[in-house]
Amino acid sequence: xxxxxxxxxxxxxxxxxxxxxxxxxxxxxxxxxxxxxxxxxxxxxxxxxxxxxxxxxxxxxxxxxxxxxxxxxxxxxxxxxxxxxxxxxxxxxxxxxxxxxxxxxxxxxxxxxxxxxxxxxxxxxxxxxxxxxxxxxxxxxxxxxxxxxxxxxxxxxxxxxxxxxxxxxxxxxxxxxxxxxxxxxxxxxxxxxxxxxxxxxxxxxxxxxxxxxxxxxxxxxxxxxxxxxxxxxxxxxxxxxxxxxxxxxxxxxxxxxxxxxxxxxxxxxxxxxxxxxxxxxxxxxxxxxxxxxxxxxxxxxxxxxxxxxxxxxxxxxxxxxxxxxxxxxxxxxxxxxxxxxxxxxxxxxxxxxxxxxxxxxxxxxxxxxxxxxxxxxxxxxxxxxxxxxxxxxxxxxxxxxxxxxxxxxxxxxxxxxxxxxxxxxxxxxxxxxxxxxxxxxxxxxxxxxxxxxxxxxxxxxxxxxxxxxxxxxxxxxxxxx
Amino acid sequence: xxxxxxxxxxxxxxxxxxxxxxxxxxxxxxxxxxxxxxxxxxxxxxxxxxxxxxxxxxxxxxxxxxxxxxxxxxxxxxxxxxxxxxxxxxxxxxxxxxxxxxxxxxxxxxxxxxxxxxxxxxxxxxxxxxxxxxxxxxxxxxxxxxxxxxxxxxxxxxxxxxxxxxxxxxxxxxxxxxxxxxxxxxxxxxxxxxxxxxxxxxxxxxxxxxxxxxxxxxxxxxxxxxxxx
Numbered sequence: 001x002x003x004x005x006x007x008x009x010x011x012x013x014x015x016x017x018x019x020x021x022x023x024x025x026x027x028x029x030x031x032x033x034x035x036x037x038x039x040x041x042x043x044x045x046x047x048x049x050x051x052x053x054x055x056x057x058x059x060x061x062x063x064x065x066x067x068x069x070x071x072x073x074x075x076x077x078x079x080x081x082x083x084x085x086x087x088x089x090x091x092x093x094x095x096x097x098x099x100x101x102x103x104x105x106x107x108x109x110x111x112x113x114x115x116x117x118x119x120x121x122x123x124x125x126x127x128x129x130x131x132x133x134x135x136x137x138x139x140x141x142x143x144x145x146x147x148x149x150x151x152x153x154x155x156x157x158x159x160x161x162x163x164x165x166x167x168x169x170x171x172x173x174x175x176x177x178x179x180x181x182x183x184x185x186x187x188x189x190x191x192x193x194x195x196x197x198x199x200x201x202x203x204x205x206x207x208x209x210x211x212x213x214x215x216x217x218x219x220x221x222x223x224x225x226x227x228x229x230x231x232x233x234x235x236x237x238x239x240x241x242x243x244x245x246x247x248x249x250x251x252x253x254x255x256x257x258x259x260x261x262x263x264x265x266x267x268x269x270x271x272x273x274x275x276x277x278x279x280x281x282x283x284x285x286x287x288x289x290x291x292x293x294x295x296x297x298x299x300x301x302x303x304x305x306x307x308x309x310x311x312x313x314x315x316x317x318x319x320x321x322x323x324x325x326x327x328x329x330x331x332x333x334x335x336x337x338x339x340x341x342x343x344x345x346x347x348x349x350x351x352x353x354x355x356x357x358x359x360x361x362x363x364x365x366x367x368x369x370x371x372x373x374x375x376x377x378x379x380x381x382x383x384x385x386x387x388x389x390x391x392x393x394x395x396x397x398x399x400x401x402x403x404x405x406x407x408x409x410x411x412x413x414x415x416x417x418x419x420x421x422x423x424x425x426x427x428x429x430x431x432x433x434x435x436x437x438x439x440x441x442x443x444x445x446x447x448x449x450x451x452x453x454x455x456x457x458x459x460x461x462x463x464x465x466x467x468x469x470x471x472x473x474x475x476x477x478x479x480x481x
Numbered sequence: 482x483x484x485x486x487x488x489x490x491x492x493x494x495x496x497x498x499x500x501x502x503x504x505x506x507x508x509x510x511x512x513x514x515x516x517x518x519x520x521x522x523x524x525x526x527x528x529x530x531x532x533x534x535x536x537x538x539x540x541x542x543x544x545x546x547x548x549x550x551x552x553x554x555x556x557x558x559x560x561x562x563x564x565x566x567x568x569x570x571x572x573x574x575x576x577x578x579x580x581x582x583x584x585x586x587x588x589x590x591x592x593x594x595x596x597x598x599x600x601x602x603x604x605x606x607x608x609x610x611x612x613x614x615x616x617x618x619x620x621x622x623x624x625x626x627x628x629x630x631x632x633x634x635x636x637x638x639x640x641x642x643x644x645x646x647x648x649x650x651x652x653x654x655x656x657x658x659x660x661x662x663x664x665x666x667x668x669x670x671x672x673x674x675x676x677x678x679x680x681x682x683x684x685x686x687x688x689x690x691x692x693x694x695x696x697x698x699x700x701x702x703x704x705x706x707x708x709x710x
Contacts, residue, residue, distance in 0.1 A: 005595045016583040392579045395540060396640065397568020397596040399561070474567075475540040478579065 025418025027371020032422025034364040039446035042357030044439035059311040184305040192258040193247035205294030220254035221269030372461035379465035391477025404470035411462020419454025488514040493546035521693035529702040572641025576653035631662030
């Protein structure tokens with residue numbers, strides 16, 4: 001029998017039993033809709049991760065220091081505040097070992113900083129100090145720590161502020177780095193534009209290369225320049241939301257004046273909308289000022305900056321991390337720095353997203369199996385109901401292959417119809433799910449996979465009943481009631 | 482009327498297992514039908530005539546003996562080939578018509594040709610003459626449920642004829658019909674016989690058997706009378 005004629009017979013049978021076909025395919029409808037939604041949610045999750053990490057470079061390493069609040073052992077003096085010049089910390093090589101009374105802390109602990117700051121910074125508020133800086137003090141500090149502090153496990157009791165010197169030091173000493181930058185954030189009172197009362201905003205002190213490294217794009221104007229940093233200019237770049245909140249619109253904000261800590265800053269640029277980010281500074285809400293300007297006018301050295309270096313080769317991240325640790329250990333033997341690698345964060349987020357997607361796919365597969373069993377049951381009933389018809393077909397010359405194909409095609413068509421309905425339903429419910437804050441990225445691939453799954457379900461679960469039908473003995477089938 | 486044999490059976494035996502015992506249904510049947518003959522196999526219920534029809538129609542196998550249909554040794558033929566033989570050599574006409582209820586008259590009639598690999602259009606063309614002859618032209622788009630018993634049987638006859646078989650095998654063709662419809666079908670059989678078709682008709686009714694050219698009586702699985710009407 002021609003395949004086209006078998007399909008025609010299948011069509012006739014399905015048309016005759018529309019309602020039964022619909023009921024039979026419910027399992028597949030649910031399965032297909034689930035598969036499409038699961039894939040869409042998975043893709044949405046992936047896109048979310050990509051968006052949230054888009055300000056990160058895969059080869060980026062963030063280096064920061066967090067001083068432990070716990071004070072263990074006893075201290076000989078600890079750190080005495082270094083000069084509050086308001087400028088960047090002095091380069092390590094230029095700094096005399098005795099400058100600022102940088103006494104090594106023994107066993108942790110430091111003299112608290114009583115200097116007041118009107119602004120709350122992201123750091124603990126302690127002043128910059130180094131446990132040794134170089135040579136003797138480094139050894140001395142390390143030795144005392146070992147003796148009195150029992151700090152073979154580094155307890156981060158010292159007051160350390162990373163500086164542009166450390167950044168340069170790492171950049172020049174560690175091979176395989178393509179770029180480096182340093183940033184800090186602080187909360188500052190802002191007014192200007194439409195703001196009637198001061199509001200607290202995140203102010204980020206950055207170098208000129210921050211925009212490129214964080215993939216920030218401009219809507220108006222330019223990002224901060226090297227000259228702005230060198231001249232400690234009172235200029236700023238506003239994040240998209242910050243510009244809207246303060247001035248009503250990005251356009252209005254550009255070339256306007258905003259007051260940060262009562263000092264006027266000229267808005268030289270407004271960033272394009274960046275969206276939510278998982279890591280780093282939330283660019284939309286922040287105000288960016290030159291690194292040195294912030295230190296001079298806002299924070300002093302009372303900051304906890306993050307140095308970001310970019311590895312040339314993402315695959316070398318581990319080596320680069322070790323080298324960075326070695327360089328930092330030479331300068332700060334008793335400190336342990338937090339080094340987070342953006343690639344790992346992204347990988348971890350993607351991995352968890354993948355796990356979730358796999359779990360949902362497993363769920364959808366179970367739905368398909370249940371749907372398939374439903375099809376099998378209905379086909380068994382159908383074979384039973386149509387035993388006489390099978391007998392007639394066999395009596396007039398229908399071969400086993402014809403009967404097998406007819407029933408198989410019927411199962412496949414039922415599942416395919418179910419699959420198509422399921423895909424359509426999934427596209428219809430996607431706006432509803434999106435309305436429930438579930439991000440979905442509908443795709444043709446998802447629909448295709450769902451249809452393939454449906455077809456496979458029909459083929460697998462339709463085979464046995466079809467095979468049973470094809471094996472019926474004509475004379476017995478004909479005489480069945 | 483030719484002397485070439487369409488059916489040639491020798492010592493055919495068939496038994497079925499009924500619980501622990503074997504029930505012998507056909508006992509050493511010797512039976513032959515010449516090409517162009519119209520033969521009635523007459524017997525009461527349980528005599529084995531339906532089993533004999535199933536074996537003649539290649540729908541059941543025999544335990545012993547030999548059976549040749551149009552020269553083909555059916556007793557040595559496998560199921561796959563029997564399917565093709567049923568399609569090419571035999572036209573079945575059943576007591577209960579055995580039409581597929583979801584198909585139209587036309588779809589039912591052309592089914593053997595579709596099974597043979599014809600496409601729908603050529604099959605419909607090939608069957609047109611038979612449909613006209615049986616007076617079904619106005620009914621081809623109807624479903625079997627929309628037809629009378631006599632019309633349904635005519636559809637079954639059309640289906641049997643459209644594949645131009647060597648043998649028309651009718652099992653109680655008038656069993657489900659009223660007298661006038663039955664007579665109409667039997668007249669049609671006579672006409673088909675006159676046109677050169679070989680017909681074997683199974684019946685329990687002596688009056689129906691009289692329409693045939695020859696009657697073979699079967700009782701308890703044994704042939705005991707073979708007469709020309």
